[in-house]
Amino acid sequence: MDKKLVSFIVAGDPNPEATLKFMKALSKHSDIIELGIPFSDPMADGETIQMADIRALNNGMKVSKVFDIIREFRKYSSTPIVVMTYYNPVFNMGLERFLKELKESGGNGLIVVDLPVEDSEEYLSHCKKYGIDTIFLAAPNTSEDRIKKIDNASSMFIYLVSLYGTTGVRGEVSNLAIDFLKRTKKLCKNPVYVGFGISKKEHAKRFIENGADGVVVGSAYVKIIEEYGDSEETIKKLEEKARKLKEGILEGSK
Amino acid sequence: MEMRFGKYGGQYVPEVLIPSLKELEKAYKEYKDDPEFKEELDYYLKNYAGRETPLYFAENLTKKIGGAKIYLKREDLLLGGAHKINNSIGQALLAKKMGKTRLIAETGAGEHGLSSAMVGALFKMKTRIYMGAIDVERQKLNVYKMKLHGAEVYPVESGSKTLKDAINEALRDWVETFEDTYYLIGSVVGPYPYPSIVRDFQSVIGKEAKKQILDIEGKLPECIVACVGGGSNSIGIFNEFKNDKEVKLIGVEAAGEGLDTEKHAAALLKGKEGILHGMLSYFLQDEDGQIRPTHSISAGLDYPGVGPEHAYLKDMGAVEYAGITDEEALNAFLELSKTEGIIPALESSHALAHAMKIAKEMDSDEIIIVNLSGRGDKDLDTVMNYVKF
Numbered sequence: 337m338d339k340k341l342v343s344f345i346v347a348g349d350p351n352p353e354a355t356l357k358f359m360k361a362l363s364k365h366s367d368i369i370e371l372g373i374p375f376s377d378p379m380a381d382g383e384t385i386q387m388a389d390i391r392a393l394n395n396g397m398k399v400s401k402v403f404d405i406i407r408e409f410r411k412y413s414s415t416p417i418v419v420m421t422y423y424n425p426v427f428n429m430g431l432e433r434f435l436k437e438l439k440e441s442g443g444n445g446l447i448v449v450d451l452p453v454e455d456s457e458e459y460l461s462h463c464k465k466y467g468i469d470t471i472f473l474a475a476p477n478t479s480e481d482r483i484k485k486i487d488n489a490s491s492m493f494i495y496l497v498s499l500y501g502t503t504g505v506r507g508e509v510s511n512l513a514i515d516f517l518k519r520t521k522k523l524c525k526n527p528v529y530v531g532f533g534i535s536k537k538e539h540a541k542r543f544i545e546n547g548a549d550g551v552v553v554g555s556a557y558v559k560i561i562e563e564y565g566d567s568e569e570t571i572k573k574l575e576e577k578a579r580k581l582k583e584g585i586l587e588g589s590k
Numbered sequence: 591m592e593m594r595f596g597k598y599g600g601q602y603v604p605e606v607l608i609p610s611l612k613e614l615e616k617a618y619k620e621y622k623d624d625p626e627f628k629e630e631l632d633y634y635l636k637n638y639a640g641r642e643t644p645l646y647f648a649e650n651l652t653k654k655i656g657g658a659k660i661y662l663k664r665e666d667l668l669l670g671g672a673h674k675i676n677n678s679i680g681q682a683l684l685a686k687k688m689g690k691t692r693l694i695a696e697t698g699a700g701e702h703g704l705s706s707a708m709v710g711a712l713f714k715m716k717t718r719i720y721m722g723a724i725d726v727e728r729q730k731l732n733v734y735k736m737k738l739h740g741a742e743v744y745p746v747e748s749g750s751k752t753l754k755d756a757i758n759e760a761l762r763d764w765v766e767t768f769e770d771t772y773y774l775i776g777s778v779v780g781p782y783p784y785p786s787i788v789r790d791f792q793s794v795i796g797k798e799a800k801k802q803i804l805d806i807e808g809k810l811p812e813c814i815v816a817c818v819g820g821g822s823n824s825i826g827i828f829n830e831f832k833n834d835k836e837v838k839l840i841g842v843e844a845a846g847e848g849l850d851t852e853k854h855a856a857a858l859l860k861g862k863e864g865i866l867h868g869m870l871s872y873f874l875q876d877e878d879g880q881i882r883p884t885h886s887i888s889a890g891l892d893y894p895g896v897g898p899e900h901a902y903l904k905d906m907g908a909v910e911y912a913g914i915t916d917e918e919a920l921n922a923f924l925e926l927s928k929t930e931g932i933i934p935a936l937e938s939s940h941a942l943a944h945a946m947k948i949a950k951e952m953d954s955d956e957i958i959i960v961n962l963s964g965r966g967d968k969d970l971d972t973v974m975n976y977v978k979f
C-alpha cells in the first residue's frame with residue numbers, strides 16, 4: 337500500500353479564506369489534509385500551534401466555519417479530510433450534531449486529542465452511525481494492552497506520537513521513536529502513522545524506512561504560515577514543503 | 591476512590607499522560623491507608639505546618655451583625671498563610687515515596703505555588719512553579735517568597751496569562767518530564783485521581799472542625815460556608831459533614847462585578863458542562879466551547895472551572911452555591927480586620943461576606959462555621975488600591 341503524507345494546519349489561521357487556499361496547495365502532494373479546530377486551551381500543543389490557534393480565534397474563527405471550509409474544499413478536491421480537535425468544542429456542540437455536520441460538509445475522520453479510549457464507547461458508536469472514521473493516538477509509554485484497545489477503536493489509522501512532549505518542530509528522529517514504531521506495527525491491524533516533531537524530508541524517509549505507513553506533519557507548515565501570513569509566498573512554500581516531504585516518503589518506500 | 595462523581599470527572603488527557611495517572615493512582619492507593627505514611631503526614635502537618643488550627647468564635651463580629659454565632663476555622667494560621675499546605679505536604683510525601691525528584695505546580699494567587707516551594711525546600715526536591723505572567727505581576731511578594739525557598743518561578747505568557755494557562759503549561763511540562771517529575775495540583779481539579787487525592791488531604795479541615803464544634807457547643811453547626819475557586823478548601827471542610835443532613839453546606843463563588851456581567855468567575859452558577867484540564871465539570875465558556883476569560887478581585891478564585899465533585903454536589907442539591915461580588919468581599923475583608931483584628935484572604939472574604947449576609951436572618955442560638963482559608967497579607971497591594979487611609 338502507498339505510504340501517506342498527512343498535512344496539518346489550523347482552520348482559520350490566519351483566516352478561513354487563506355485556510356482554503358493553503359489546503360488546495362497542500363493537497364497537491366498530500367494524501368490526507370488534517371484540519372485543527374482552534375481551541376483556547378490547547379494543552380497538547382507546543383508554542384507554534386498555540387499561536388496559530390490564537391491567530392485564528394482572534395480573527396473570529398468558529399467551529400461552524402470549519403465545516404464551511406471543508407464544504408468549500410470539497411468543490412475542488414476529494415482528498416480525505418481529518419479534523420483534529422480537543423473534546424470541549426465537540427462536547428459543547430453535542431457529539432451527534434458535530435458528527436452530522438462534519439459528515440455533511442464532506443469530512444472523513446476525527447481525532448479528539450483528549451478523549452481516552454476508555455471513555456469512547458458512545459463516541460465510537462456515533463462515529464460509526466454518521467460514517468466518520470476514528471483515529472486515536474498512542475505514545476511511546478502506552479502499554480501493549482492499551483495499544484490493542486486503541487487499534488480496535490481506530491478505523492482509519494493509528495497516530496503514533498513519536499516523543500514525550502507537545503507538538504512542535506524537533507531536530508532528529510530518536511531511537512525511542514523508531515523502537516516504538518516497530519513495536520506498535522507488530523500489534524496493530526490498522527495502518528500506523530507517525531507524527532509530532534516531523535519537519536524534514538529526512539525525518540519522513542527515516543520513519544517510512546522503518547515501517548511507518550504514513551507521517552503527519554503540522555508545525556513545520558504552521559511556522560510557514562506564521563512567518564508569511566495570508567500571501568502567495570505562503571502558498572508557494574507550503575506546496576514546496578509538502579512536495580519535499582512526499583519525496584522523503586517515496587524514497588523511504590523503496 | 592472514584593473515577594467519576596456522577597458523570598463528572600474522568601480522565602480527559604492526551605494518551606501520553608495516562609500511564610503517569612495510573613502510576614499516581616497505584617501509589618496513592620498503596621500509601622493512603624499506610625500507617626507509616628499517615629504518621630509521617632501527621633507529623634509534618636503538626637510540627638511543620640502548625641495543625642490543628644483553632645476554631646475561633648468571632649464574638650465581636652457576631653455581636654455586631656446580630657444573629658447566628660460565627661465561628662472561624664483558622665486555616666489562615668498555617669505556615670504560608672493558607673490551607674494549601676495541607677495538600678502540598680501530602681502530595682510531596684507521596685511524590686517522595688514514588689521516587690520522584692522534581693516537583694512542578696501551578697499557581698494563581700501564589701498561595702499554592704508558595705506552599706509547593708516550601709515543601710520542595712523541606713523535602714529537597716527541585717521545584718518549578720508555573721504562574722501566569724499577569725499573576726506574576728499581581729503577586730510580587732509571593733513570587734519573591736517562592737524564590738527564597740529555592741523554587742524557579744516560570745511566568746506563563748500563553749493564553750490569558752492566568753491560572754488556567756499555568757495549568758496548561760504545567761501539563762505540557764509533565765508530558766515531557768513525568769519520569770522524574772511529580773505534578774502537584776493545588777485544588778480538587780484535573781484528571782482522576784487528583785480531585786480525590788486533594789480532597790482527602792484537605793479533609794483534615796472538616797475532621798478537626800467537627801470535633802471542635804462538638805467540644806465547644808455540643809452540637810453540629812446549622813451552616814458551613816467556604817469559598818470555591820477550584821474547590822479544595824470547601825470540599826476539605828464539607829467532606830466530613832456530607833452525611834449530616836441537618837448541616838447546610840454553602841459554597842461561595844466569585845461574582846466579580848456581578849453575575850449578570852461578563853466579569854466574574856462563577857463556574858457553577860453561570861457556567862455549563864464542559865471538558866478542560868482532564869475533567870468533565872462546569873466551565874465558563876462561549877457558545878463555541880472556547881473557555882472564557884474570568885475576573886475576580888481575588889486571584890485564587892479567578893478560574894473558569896471548578897472541581898468535578900462540586901459539579902456533582904450541585905446537581906444533587908447536597909451543597910448550595912452562592913455568589914459574592916468584589917465589593918462585598920472587600921467590605922467583609924475590612925469588617926473582619928476591624929472588628930476582630932484578623933486580616934482574611936480576599937478569597938476567604940467571599941465566604942465571610944456570605945456568612946455575614948445569612949447570619950442576620952438566623953437565630954442567636956444557631957451556628958455558622960466559616961472556613962477562613964487564608965490570611966490577607968498577600969492581598970494588601972490589591973486592597974490598598976481601593977482603600978486609602
Ligand SMILES: Cc1ncc(COP(=O)(O)O)c(C=O)c1O
Pocket residue numbers: 671672673698699700701702776777778817818819820821822823824889890891935937938963964965
Ligand atoms: C486563601 C485561599 N483560599 C481559597 C483559594 C481557592 O482555592 P480552593 O477553592 O481550591 O480552596 C485559594 C487559592 O489560591 C486561596 O489562596
